[in-house]
Amino acid sequence: MTSLSMAESLWPKISAILPPDEDHFPLDFSDKVGASVVEMLRRSRRQLYTGTPAADRLVGAQIVLDVSWEKLNTGTWRHVDKEWRRVYSYGCLFKVCALCGEEPSEDDLMQAVHTCDMGLLMGAAIMDDQLQVLVRILQKEVKKDTIIEEEHTKAKRMKLTLPDVPLIGEEQALPRVKCPSLESFKKKFLLPHKAVVLEGTIDHWPALNQHPWSLEYLKSVAGCRTVPVEVGSRYTDEEWSQTLMTLNEFIDRYILKHNDTGQDGRTPICGYLAQHQLFEQIPELKDDIRLPDYCCLGDGDEDDVTINAWFGPAGTVSPLHQDPQHNFLAQVVGRKYIRLYSPDDSAKLYPHPSQLLHNTSQVEVENPDTERFPDFSKAPYRECVLCPGDVLFIPVQHWHYVRSLEQSFSVSFWWS
Incomplete structure (x- = not known):
């Protein structure tokens, strides 16, 4: 598709979801947003409806983004006022319209998608979640590159043939139950805070059948x-960091090319895709999963359940830690080795003394330093290998260690 024909087909779709004129385009802010910033937003709105060249509109949108970005990155995130997050989202909206209003190239389209994602990640919902609607239109225009090089696929299969799976004894093995009733689960596992592997409870997920x-x-x-x-x-490692990249880049760099191992033989890269943000940002993936029925036994409603995504290559490790809520860990792709300890044995697990990591053990679970942590070996534990279709119930405050045996995608549900 040429850039001209793309523009002709794309802009009518975008303009159709925008308000018909300035009077119907809301720009209401509190006094927390300065008058000069509001005036910049109004100017960008006016330019959108008066035929101003895209290059000029792009300059105005970038000024809004630069000013609001500074506000978003001053102090801690929880202290960032929602009004400034809305300003940032409006800046993203104006920038996307400028990028796609005339003759967008393929690079312009990719930049527009990235801009929408930044607004969804860092901003706040505006105009009935306009950025979410906009990015769905843009995605359909972007050429989808789903080809995976054959040698990478072969290398991946080779690596999956010999995973390092620990031998699990009968005494340590977690119980497995197939589709218990709500009453049975509550009585046998939820109330006594007993971990269990649930089988057959997510077989209906599209992520496991219609859309593997x-x-x-x-x-x-x-x-x-x-x-x-x-x-x-x-x-817990010093080299750990956070960054932004496309899902294609993440898969190519850290999933398909995950044969760069550290000196200890473990893969030094793990990728956790934004926890619950991934599903809020990309509803198509959220549509492929379902809330476990057992969450209805909690005190809150569906909106109180936090959904997290965990996607990474073989060898990625979550250190031994505990969480302040119950957790259903649903395995969709690959297998994971998981070990659990009771909160009653916390002292034997040597939590970090710092407040920041007080919920994380200092011990390397599968290679413990017995001189530094002599009581660790005295702590009893249960373990399992979680396979696709399995759901592990991890009771609140139970310590758990996780290692991906293969390329893995899991979904966890935190609830109280």
């Missing part, structure tokens, strides 16, 4: 989308 979450599928649905990624062997 292969790399090809993930690339076709969301490959061009920019997502937050955590990079490093584990979050």
